[in-house]
Amino acid sequence: MEKILEVKDLELSFHTFAGEVKAIRGVNFDLLKGETLAIVGESGSGKSVTTKSIMRLLPEHSSEFKNGEILFNGKDLTKLTDKEMQKIRGKDISMIFQDPMTSLNPTMPIGKQIMEPILKHRKVSKSEARKVSIDLLRLVGMPKPEARMKQYPHQFSGGQRQRIVIAIALACNPQILIADEPTTALDVTIQAQILELMKDLQKKIDTSIIFITHDLGVVANVADRVAVMYGGRIVEIGTVDEIFYNPQHPYTWGLLSSMPSLDTAEEKLYAIPGTPPDLLHPPKGDAFALRSDYALKIDLEEAPPFFKISDTHYAATWLLHPNAPQVEPPVAIVERMKKYPGSRYYEGTEGGAY
Amino acid sequence: MAEKLLEIKNLKQYFNQGKPNEVRAVDDVSFDIYKGETLGLVGESGCGKSTTGRTIIRLYDATDGEVIYDGVNVHDKKSKKDLKTFNQKMQMIFQDPYASLNPRMKVLDIIAEGLDIHGLVKNPKERKERVVELLETVGLNREHADRYAHEFSGGQRQRLGIARALAVNPEFIIADEPISALDVSIQAQVVNLLKELQKEKGLTYLFIAHDLSMVKYISDRIGVMYFGKLVELAPAEDLYNNPLHPYTQSLLSAIPLPDPNYERTRVRKSYDPSVHNYQDGEEVTMREITPGHFVYCSEKEYVALKAVSSARV
Numbered sequence: 001m002e003k004i005l006e007v008k009d010l011e012l013s014f015h016t017f018a019g020e021v022k023a024i025r026g027v028n029f030d031l032l033k034g035e036t037l038a039i040v041g042e043s044g045s046g047k048s049v050t051t052k053s054i055m056r057l058l059p060e061h062s063s064e065f066k067n068g069e070i071l072f073n074g075k076d077l078t079k080l081t082d083k084e085m086q087k088i089r090g091k092d093i094s095m096i097f098q099d100p101m102t103s104l105n106p107t108m109p110i111g112k113q114i115m116e117p118i119l120k121h122r123k124v125s126k127s128e129a130r131k132v133s134i135d136l137l138r139l140v141g142m143p144k145p146e147a148r149m150k151q152y153p154h155q156f157s158g159g160q161r162q163r164i165v166i167a168i169a170l171a172c173n174p175q176i177l178i179a180d181e182p183t184t185a186l187d188v189t190i191q192a193q194i195l196e197l198m199k200d201l202q203k204k205i206d207t208s209i210i211f212i213t214h215d216l217g218v219v220a221n222v223a224d225r226v227a228v229m230y231g232g233r234i235v236e237i238g239t240v241d242e243i244f245y246n247p248q249h250p251y252t253w254g255l256l257s258s259m260p261s262l263d264t265a266e267e268k269l270y271a272i273p274g275t276p277p278d279l280l281h282p283p284k285g286d287a288f289a290l291r292s293d294y295a296l297k298i299d300l301e302e303a304p305p306f307f308k309i310s311d312t313h314y315a316a317t318w319l320l321h322p323n324a325p326q327v328e329p330p331v332a333i334v335e336r337m338k339k340y341p342g343s344r345y346y347e348g349t350e351g352g353a354y
Numbered sequence: 355m356a357e358k359l360l361e362i363k364n365l366k367q368y369f370n371q372g373k374p375n376e377v378r379a380v381d382d383v384s385f386d387i388y389k390g391e392t393l394g395l396v397g398e399s400g401c402g403k404s405t406t407g408r409t410i411i412r413l414y415d416a417t418d419g420e421v422i423y424d425g426v427n428v429h430d431k432k433s434k435k436d437l438k439t440f441n442q443k444m445q446m447i448f449q450d451p452y453a454s455l456n457p458r459m460k461v462l463d464i465i466a467e468g469l470d471i472h473g474l475v476k477n478p479k480e481r482k483e484r485v486v487e488l489l490e491t492v493g494l495n496r497e498h499a500d501r502y503a504h505e506f507s508g509g510q511r512q513r514l515g516i517a518r519a520l521a522v523n524p525e526f527i528i529a530d531e532p533i534s535a536l537d538v539s540i541q542a543q544v545v546n547l548l549k550e551l552q553k554e555k556g557l558t559y560l561f562i563a564h565d566l567s568m569v570k571y572i573s574d575r576i577g578v579m580y581f582g583k584l585v586e587l588a589p590a591e592d593l594y595n596n597p598l599h600p601y602t603q604s605l606l607s608a609i610p611l612p613d614p615n616y617e618r619t620r621v622r623k624s625y626d627p628s629v630h631n632y633q634d635g636e637e638v639t640m641r642e643i644t645p646g647h648f649v650y651c652s653e654k655e656y657v658a659l660k661a662v663s664s665a666r667v
Contacts (some may be wrong), residue, residue, distance in 0.1 A: 040538075042539060043508075043537055116571045188566065191610075195610075196622075216538070241615075242613050259538065268546055269545055271542035
C-alpha cells in the first residue's frame, strides 16, 4: 500500500525552567493510504506531542526538533516555513481535538466556523462555501442543517459539537485526519455514534486517520494498525490483531491486563506498578524496565532496538533477542494468545501440536 | 444479604422548581444500600447519577422523598451536634482530583481538616502521626505530608482524596466518578486500593461512574439511571448477562471491548423511549422480575418480562 506520511527518527524536546524535557525520543512510523493508525499510551507518553508536531502546533519558542523528519508528499514538514505550513494545515492534514466544548469559538455561529477553512483553502464564493458547509453538516448527521448554521456552539450538545468539529476537519477533504482523543469527553452511547460516523466517513472520502486514545476498547473498534507509545518512544507496533492477540512488549501486556474484561471476575485487577518515567531525566535503557516484572539486566543499560515478529509487527524489547530467556506472559495475555495463529500458545481447532 | 444501611425512598431533586425551566434531575428514585456492599450507579451525563449522590450526602436539599441512614432521616432538621456525627459517617470522593484539593493548603492540612473539625486528635504530634498513617494506607509516604497538591500526579491526588475521606473513619463513602480522570494503568491502582480498603475497614460504597466495565468489576449491585429515573437495578453479573430494560441493553451494547474479533461483530442497539408506549393512567414503577432484579416497567411489560426470564431459566 501507498505510504502517505513517514515519520523518521523524530526527536523533540521542550525547554522548560527545570531543563530539557525529551518528550519524543526517536519515533518511527508510516501512515498508509486509507488506514486508521491508533496511537495508545498513558498521559505523558508522547502521543499527543507526536501528532502536534506533525501539525506543527507546538509553541516555537519552547519546543525544538532535535532530529528526524516528517515526510508528507515528499516535503519535510519540520522544515517548512509557517506560510507553507498554513497551506497544509486544515487542508491536507486536519485535526479533531479532544474537547468539543473548547475547540469551537463560542462567539461565532457554527456555519461561519465551518466556512472558514473552505474560504481559506478553496477558491470558492461565499454562497458556494455556504452550500458546501450545509452539505457537510448533513454528512455528519446534523438534522435541519440550514437552520442550525446560524446557531452558536452553546446551543448544541457535546455529541453534536463533536460532529461540527468533524465537519470542520473534513471541509477540505484532507488526506490525513488526526483525531486526538475525539470521544474521551463523550458518553458511551454518543461515543459509539461518533465512532460509527468516523468509520463511515473514512470509507466515503478515503482519508487516512491517526487516532489517539487511551481507551483500548475504542482502539479495537476503529484501528487497522496500533502503535503503543511509552516514555517518548513507540515500544510496539503492529496490526490490531497482532497487538491484541499476540502482544510482545511487557508494557503492552500490562496495558491489556489492567483493563477489566466484562466476562472475567478476578479478585484483583492487574495494575502496572509505579508511575511513568520523568522525561527530564529519561532512563538510560528501556524506559519501562523499572515498572516491569520482566526486566532483564540489559534493560537498565541499553535501550532495546526493534525486533521483527512479522512484516507488520515490531516490538522494542530485549525479550525478543535470541539470547533472552523464554518468559511466560501474564495469564490474561496467554488467554489472548491462544486465539492467535502464529503465537506459541495458539490452540487451533485441531487441538494443537502438543 | 446483610442489613440495610441506607434507604432511599422516592427521592426527588428538582432544580428551578415551579419555573418554566424546571429540571427534574432526580425524579422519584428509590433503592436500598446494604452494609458492606458496593452499589454502582451508571448512566449518561445528565441522567442524575451525580445529583443522586450529592443529594444523599446532603450537598443539596432534597425536593421530596427520604434518605434514611441507619434509621435516621438525613434531610431532617438536625442540631449541630447530630449533623456533625452524621457528616463523620458519610464521606465523599470527588471526580476531579485537580479541582477537589485546595491548592493553597499543604497535604497535611487538607487531610487533617476533618480530624480538626471532629476533634479526633488531641495535639499536633498525634495529628501528624494520624495523617502519615492515612498517607501510608493509600500508598503514599511521610514526606508527602508537607507538599502542596500541585506537586502530585493525577493518580496520587486521587489517593489524597481517598485519604481525606478516610480520615474521619466513615462507614459509607460516595465515590463520584473517582477514576474517570485517570489513565488506564492508574485507574487499576485506584480501584484495587478502594477494594482493599473496603475489605479492611468494612466500608460501604456508592460508586458513581460511566465506565461500565470498571463498575462491573467493583460493584456487587448496579443501578442504571436514565433521565432522572432508575430504570434497572440488579446484581452486577445479572445485569450484564441478562439486561432487561431496553435502555440498559442499548447502554451495554455501546461499550467497546479490547477485543478486535468481538468488535467486528458487535451490533449496537439504540434506545427509543417510545417503544414502551405507556398509556395514560398506567402505573410505571420498579417491579421485581427475578429475585433482586428490578426493572422500571408497566404491569403489561412486567408480565412479558416475567415470561421471558422464566423461559430462560
